[in-house]
Amino acid sequence: MTGGRGRRRACVVLALAGVFLLPDLAAAETITVQVTKLAFVPAAITAKVGDTVEWVNKDFVAHTATATDKGFDVKLPAGKTGSVTVTKAGTIPYFCRFHPMMKGAIEVKE
Ligand SMILES: [Cu+2]
Numbered sequence: 001m002t003g004g005r006g007r008r009r010a011c012v013v014l015a016l017a018g019v020f021l022l023p024d025l026a027a028a029e030t031i032t033v034q035v036t037k038l039a040f041v042p043a044a045i046t047a048k049v050g051d052t053v054e055w056v057n058k059d060f061v062a063h064t065a066t067a068t069d070k071g072f073d074v075k076l077p078a079g080k081t082g083s084v085t086v087t088k089a090g091t092i093p094y095f096c097r098f099h100p101m102m103k104g105a106i107e108v109k110e
Contacts, residue, residue, distance in 0.1 A: 029048070033045060035056060046107045047107070049087060049089055050086070052083050053106055054081055055082050067093070086108045
């Protein structure tokens with residue numbers, strides 16, 4: 001009889017699929033944006049709901065990451081980092097309050 005062997009193979013396949021798929025569904029990621037030479041690099045990023053965006057200020061002056069809709073206002077002193085967790089889908093344009101020509105955007109997907 002081959003029925004038992006086939007069922008066991010199906011179980012192994014399902015177990016392996018679970019091992020590879022589950023962490024992918026659960027894991028929230030951190031996306032890093034460098035703040036350097038008066039610019040957000042990269043300026044445009046994509047995130048998923050629940051992810052954290054972290055800005056690393058490499059400059060010797062302070063910056064902010066401030067959402068145009070005022071949804072967040074992260075202060076970034078010289079050499080420091082700051083972060084925000086995105087909680088809903090949509091595009092969030094942001095800028096630096098001290099240098100308004102510094103602009104970036106976070107595209108948040110479900
Ligand atoms: Cu700035």
